[in-house]
Amino acid sequence: MKDQDTQLGFYRQMQVIRRFEEEAARAYAQGKIGGFLHLYIGQEAIAVGTAAALNADDYLITTYRDHGHALARGTTARAAMAELFGKVTGCSKGLGGSMHFFDAEHNMLGGYGIVGGHLPLAAGTAFASKYRGDGRVTIVFFGDGAASIGDCHEAMCLAALWKLPVVFVCENNQYSMGTPLSRTLAVADVTKRAAGYGMPSDRFECESVNQVIERFGKAIKRARETSEPSLIEVLTYRHRGHSMSDPGKYRTSEEVDEYKKKDPLFVLRTHLEKAGLADKLTAADESVEQEIADAVKFADDSAEPGPELLAPTTYKGAFAR
Amino acid sequence: MTAMKSVRFREAIRMGMVEEMERDDRVFIVGEEVGHYQGAYKVTEGMLDKFGPKRVIDAPITESGFTGISIGAAMVGLRPIVEYMTWNFSAVAFDQILNNAAKIRQMSGGQLHVPIVLRAPNASAKQVGSQHSHAMEHFYTHVPGLKVVAPSTCADAKGLIKSAIRDDDPVLYMESETLYNLKGDVPEDPEFLVPLGKANVVREGGDVTIISWSRLVHISLQAAEQLAKEGIDAEVIDVRSLRPLDEETLVASVTKTHRAVVAYEGWPYGGVGAEIVDRIQRLAFDDLDAPIERVTTLDYPMPYNAKLEQFVIPNVERIVGAAKRVAYRSA
Numbered sequence: 001m002k003d004q005d006t007q008l009g010f011y012r013q014m015q016v017i018r019r020f021e022e023e024a025a026r027a028y029a030q031g032k033i034g035g036f037l038h039l040y041i042g043q044e045a046i047a048v049g050t051a052a053a054l055n056a057d058d059y060l061i062t063t064y065r066d067h068g069h070a071l072a073r074g075t076t077a078r079a080a081m082a083e084l085f086g087k088v089t090g091c092s093k094g095l096g097g098s099m100h101f102f103d104a105e106h107n108m109l110g111g112y113g114i115v116g117g118h119l120p121l122a123a124g125t126a127f128a129s130k131y132r133g134d135g136r137v138t139i140v141f142f143g144d145g146a147a148s149i150g151d152c153h154e155a156m157c158l159a160a161l162w163k164l165p166v167v168f169v170c171e172n173n174q175y176s177m178g179t180p181l182s183r184t185l186a187v188a189d190v191t192k193r194a195a196g197y198g199m200p201s202d203r204f205e206c207e208s209v210n211q212v213i214e215r216f217g218k219a220i221k222r223a224r225e226t227s228e229p230s231l232i233e234v235l236t237y238r239h240r241g242h243s244m245s246d247p248g249k250y251r252t253s254e255e256v257d258e259y260k261k262k263d264p265l266f267v268l269r270t271h272l273e274k275a276g277l278a279d280k281l282t283a284a285d286e287s288v289e290q291e292i293a294d295a296v297k298f299a300d301d302s303a304e305p306g307p308e309l310l311a312p313t314t315y316k317g318a319f320a321r
Numbered sequence: 322m323t324a325m326k327s328v329r330f331r332e333a334i335r336m337g338m339v340e341e342m343e344r345d346d347r348v349f350i351v352g353e354e355v356g357h358y359q360g361a362y363k364v365t366e367g368m369l370d371k372f373g374p375k376r377v378i379d380a381p382i383t384e385s386g387f388t389g390i391s392i393g394a395a396m397v398g399l400r401p402i403v404e405y406m407t408w409n410f411s412a413v414a415f416d417q418i419l420n421n422a423a424k425i426r427q428m429s430g431g432q433l434h435v436p437i438v439l440r441a442p443n444a445s446a447k448q449v450g451s452q453h454s455h456a457m458e459h460f461y462t463h464v465p466g467l468k469v470v471a472p473s474t475c476a477d478a479k480g481l482i483k484s485a486i487r488d489d490d491p492v493l494y495m496e497s498e499t500l501y502n503l504k505g506d507v508p509e510d511p512e513f514l515v516p517l518g519k520a521n522v523v524r525e526g527g528d529v530t531i532i533s534w535s536r537l538v539h540i541s542l543q544a545a546e547q548l549a550k551e552g553i554d555a556e557v558i559d560v561r562s563l564r565p566l567d568e569e570t571l572v573a574s575v576t577k578t579h580r581a582v583v584a585y586e587g588w589p590y591g592g593v594g595a596e597i598v599d600r601i602q603r604l605a606f607d608d609l610d611a612p613i614e615r616v617t618t619l620d621y622p623m624p625y626n627a628k629l630e631q632f633v634i635p636n637v638e639r640i641v642g643a644a645k646r647v648a649y650r651s652a
Contacts, residue, residue: 059397093430102429109396110429114420120386121421124393131349131375131399151416154386161381313427316434316489320468320518320565 004277010052010209011272012284014044014265017068019292020077024067024084024098027296028244033084037098040068042239045264046171047072049212050139053220059107059129059138061122064099065171065238066111069141074106077295087302094305095313116142116149119168123159123229126166130227137223138166139216145176147190156231160197165223167216170233177242178250194231205235208264239263323513325506331364333475333507334440334496337482338365338402340511342372345400348486351378351387352404361406362442362501388414388439392421395437400486405441408457408495415460422491423466438485440494443471444535444586445623445634447499454623456587461493462564462596468517469563471495473538475505477561480515488517497536518565522574526556529580529644532571532597534560537584537635544584544640551641553648563593568600575601579610580647584640589617614643 021039028037040047047068054060054073062069071080075091083090084098092102099113109125112118122140129136146152147170159166170190174181181188194201200222202215212234219230237259241248248256260266272281311319328336342348349372354361356369356379369377380387384405391401405411411418418439426434444456462469468490472478478496485492507513523538524545533541538559545555556574560566575581581601583594594615601613619633645651 061393091430092428092432095430096428100428102432104429104432109433110425112421114416117389117416117420120389120417121393121396123386124390124395125397126393127390128394128397128399131394151385151389154383155389157381158383158386158390162378309431310427313431314465315426315468318518318565320465320490321568 049209062141070101078298081295081299085299088305089302116146116151119155126164144172159229331501333478337479341486349376350402384414388417408443442498443495459592471535520567520570524557526554584616611647
């Protein structure tokens with residue numbers, strides 16, 4: 001167990017993501033957020049552990065379920081909420097939306113909406129690191145639903161063949177939208193494929209930030225020191241539906257309740273309470289509430305992007321008509 | 322006077338790539354058979370020896386994978402050249418080109434961009450059949466965020482590949498297998514560039530404008546020679562750059578000739594030719610003396626049979642016929 005202040009810090013980071021998304025869900029219901037909104041609630045320990053295990057200049061690429069990873073890497077709640085509200089102060093200037101958070105300053109190189117299509121990109125940023133010898137590692141996340149698509153296979157084939165410093169992480173939240181794993185994968189264990197690629201692998205059920213740091217840390221170290229890719233499957237659970245339009249009728253409330261008892265955020269909070277940190281937890285919660293309320297107000301008050309932004313974000317220089 | 326060198330079309334492309342790789346070590350090339358095999362069409366011959374396996378990279382048959390990897394590398398500052406064995410095979414990488422290469426600049430609010438060149442032979446070759454004969458420019462020019470060029474001469478081949486490599490956005494560079502052996506003079510000057518978005522009047526004339534690109538420029542010039550014998554003086558424009566499109570040059574010519582034929586490979590439904598017709602009718606309506614005609618690949622998948630293939634792709638006879646019709650001269 002690391003020192004209590006570190007644990008309290010992890011708790012606060014997870015709580016920021018949790019409360020950010022609960023407020024995003026509320027804003028969505030109020031019509032302030034359009035399109036799709038895929039919540040990460042239940043999976044926060046993975047994002048927080050990842051950010052702690054990476055160097056600041058390492059690259060991270062993920063799916064459309066991207067709020068948690070952006071916030072954990074350093075995107076402010078203000079920039080994240082403003083993006084959801086479609087405002088020019090958002091992390092992608094209000095042009096990306098929930099599925100396309102980008103924060104180049106924090107090496108969060110995007111959330112992508114085509115399942116599996118981002119995995120070759122991650123092999124590509126790792127390719128660039130190897131080409132330049134800059135010592136950076138790329139970590140890329142995908143869901144169990146992406147495990148079957150062609151780009152997933154091609155990215156891993158090439159990363160293994162060319163020995164690229166990339167860590168592939170399957171965040172297995174048990175459901176490909178509304179379809180359970182048992183109906184999408186003939187072999188439930190995604191990491192069994194690693195042998196075919198000649199890649200080391202790891203598989204575990206996510207219990208805590210510390211565990212994520214330790215397990216991901218090994219693969220990150222391997223990528224950095226020997227330029228070897230790895231495949232990790234981390235079993236997790238999303239408490240909400242696939243997106244805001246999904247009531248989650250394909251699973252029982254007992255199943256959801258069972259996983260909520262194992263929720264790493266809940267478990268860590270209980271642990272820190274028992275360790276006598278109730279006051280500090282209360283103070284952390286209050287500061288998180290302020291941060292999220294401020295983010296919502298900031299997003300509400302921000303201006304929308306104007307049409308003058310469209311041409312210069314499509315081409316550099318004159319528009320290619 | 323700049324020094325010229327007589328080379329074949331494939332060597333002109335190579336000269337451009339080699340010069341840019343010497344100029345900028347962020348440039349590399351990846352594709353199937355580009356290295357040890359020396360290129361499926363020998364465009365990259367000798368490049369592995371010159372630059373080594375770090376910068377001339379043989380890829381397995383994974384078009385989507387190595388396109389995506391190159392886009393990722395470009396996002397963080399490298400300048401990849403991707404060679405497809407033919408543009409037909411880019412279809413399996415279409416998602417990478419459409420959803421990543423073209424859109425990352427906008428999705429990221431301008432934080433990231435993708436300086437990448439995708440290149441390959443395009444359109445019909447000789448009896449390569451239904452799946453290997455597509456004119457893919459019509460699919461890609463539709464997409465904002467992409468640029469598309471298709472040179473017809475050796476000098477343009479060199480000058481446009483260099484401009485494409487230096488461009489900060491994705492450029493799709495379309496060659497023709499049938500042009501690879503074409504000989505022509507190219508400037509040796511390493512700063513010789515042909516800008517994107519500039520068409521070229523390759524034959525001046527006053528009676529009708531024939532607009533084309535890539536291989537069809539040569540067919541259009543043959544048609545112009547035949548038309549000249551029949552007293553019709555055709556102007557031939559090589560569009561060169563399909564997006565951005567040089568509508569000024571097209572309109573200036575039609576303003577002079579009052580008649581136009583667009584001749585190209587690709588099916589008649591929509592496409593670059595229809596776009597050109599739309600621009601001309603909007604921008605030069607009062608100058609037109611006849612409806613614009615298009616001479617395209619006929620509206621069928623490409624047949625293998627040699628005579629049927631020739632029947633389906635645009636030829637001199639069909640271009641001459643169209644030119645006569647818009648000039649109201651009986652065939």
